[in-house]
Amino acid sequence: MTIDSDHDDFKHWQQCTDVYDFLHQIRLRPGLWLRKESLHDLQSILVGYRVALGVHDVEEPFPFWPENAFTDWLHEQKGMSSSLGWAAEITRTTPDGATPLSEFFRLLDAYRAQNDQQPSG
Numbered sequence: 001m002t003i004d005s006d007h008d009d010f011k012h013w014q015q016c017t018d019v020y021d022f023l024h025q026i027r028l029r030p031g032l033w034l035r036k037e038s039l040h041d042l043q044s045i046l047v048g049y050r051v052a053l054g055v056h057d058v059e060e061p062f063p064f065w066p067e068n069a070f071t072d073w074l075h076e077q078k079g080m081s082s083s084l085g086w087a088a089e090i091t092r093t094t095p096d097g098a099t100p101l102s103e104f105f106r107l108l109d110a111y112r113a114q115n116d117q118q119p120s121g
Contacts (some may be wrong), residue, residue, distance in 0.1 A: 010025070010028060010029070011025065013025060018060055018061075019046070019049060019060065019061075020112070023105075026042065026045075027105055030101055033045065037099060039090060039091050039100040039104055040087050042101070042104065043064075049062075050064070050065055063111075064086070069115075070086060071085070073111050074086050074089060074090070074107065074111075077107070077110075078093060087100075090104050090107065
């Protein structure tokens, strides 16, 4: 249901078409999905998302699994490799004045722009 014209992008999670569309909904209303905008909560949600894809045999590109494209890209961007996972790595290296969640979405936008991935939804 649309609340007003500023919220036209809001939709129920069941209407999301892929992980990027789902992440857009989280970006719009992080407090609905994440305790204290925790990046670790976001990573847990995405692990569940990936497991559900596998359980239901759904083929969908998913770069957020620990040893996958987003993590590899992040290691390349940061010039380091870590076994901590992307949430811990982003949290640890978030610049002053930013939050780990805002840094994640900044990096996600850069990742998608570099990989020529168009927004969903």
